[in-house]
Amino acid sequence: MLKAYKYRLYPNEKQKQYFAKTFGCTRFIYNKMLADRIKSYKENKDLDIKKVKYSTPAQYKKEFEWLKEVDSLALANAQINLNKAYKNFFKDKSIGFPKFKSKKSNYRNYTTNNQKGTIFIENGHIKVPKLKTMIRIKQHRQLNGLIKSCTISQVPSGKYYISILVDTENIQLPKTNKKIGVDVGLKEFAICSNGYRQTNPKHLRKSEKRLKKLQKDLSRKQKISNNRKKARLKVANLHEKIANQRADFLHKLSIKLIRENQSIVIEDLKVKN
Known part of the structure; x- marks a missing residue:
């Protein structure tokens, strides 16, 4: 597994300079290939996309020699990611057409x-x-x-x-005869059929409350100033902390449910609506 x-x-x-260069080159390859595909599609709408041959990162290196300065596998993976996004769009249009990656x-x-x-x-x-x-x-x-x-x-x-x-090796968890249903709510994060209730984490709410304050402070800072840069960094750090808190909370809850039950049934609801 x-x-x-x-x-x-x-x-x-x-090393930071190398990473910045590689980030830029992979973004360039992705955007260049996407632009070429859009152009090819407009010129050959009647052709089967499976039969169309596109340029590879190796071919682009002949024109843009600075691409040779970074990992060729990183460029190849950028091509693979675009291929997946492109094929997924033609399978299901609701996914949306691949977007260009922003330098900003x-x-x-x-x-x-x-x-x-x-x-x-x-x-x-x-x-x-x-x-x-x-x-x-x-x-x-x-x-x-x-x-x-x-x-x-x-x-x-x-x-x-x-x-x-x-x-790695697939770890087999001990089998149990227990089954559980989980109802996701708003006041309480989850209510289980066995009576277990999972409340929303308090520390997460505190962090989200602090985030609102920091975002308000950021909006008041003068644009293109050191104070705004410092405020933006505080907001970014707190966003990262909240994401980690949320991931940790969900991971611990999912592990608990998986280890204690053989079957888990969850109602399919769009809670945000």
């Missing part, structure tokens, strides 16, 4: 693959393809399994993370 581990990275300045986005990432040990962790550092030096990593839990790929990301707060996908 496939399992992902997420760790914090602490790159030095040269505060969230950036790229994915690369492990080929014969090109990704590994050693003495609190991790090695990734193309980058000659190893990056400092905060490995808060042991990684078990064969590394398949990794995604390096920079979030709006400016922090760097790495998500490592590994192939």
Whole structure:
């Protein structure tokens, strides 16, 4: 089975420059390929899209030589991501047509693959393809399994993370005869058929209340000023904290329900409506 581990990275300045370059190159490849496909579709609407041959990252390197400075696997994964988005649109139009990636986005990432040990962790550092030096990593839990790929990301707060996908043994949980129904609500997060009630986490509500205050402070700051940059960073950090709190809460609740029950039935509701 496939399992992902997420760790914090602490790159030095040269490594940050390389990441910024790779983020930019993968965005360029994605947007360039998308633009070429749009052009091709307009010119050949009657052709089967499966029969149309598009340029590859390797072919673009002939015209844009600076693409050679980054990991070729990162560029290949950008192509794979576009292929998936493009095919999904033609299967189901409600998904929406692939959008161009913005240079102004505060969230950036790229994915690369492990080929014969090109990704590994050693003495609190991790090695990734193309980058000659190893990056400092905060490995808060042991990684078990064969590394398949990794995604390096920079979030709006400016922090760097790495998500490592590994192939590991499938763990069989002990079987139980218990079945449970879960009703998701507003006043209480979830009410279970066995009488268990899960309230909304108080710490999450406190964080969301503080976020409103920080967003209000941000809106009052003068544009293009250091004070606005500081305020924006505070908002980004709190957004990240809330996302982590929410993910932690949902993970712990889902693990509890899975371990205690053999079958789980959840009502399909759009709570936000």
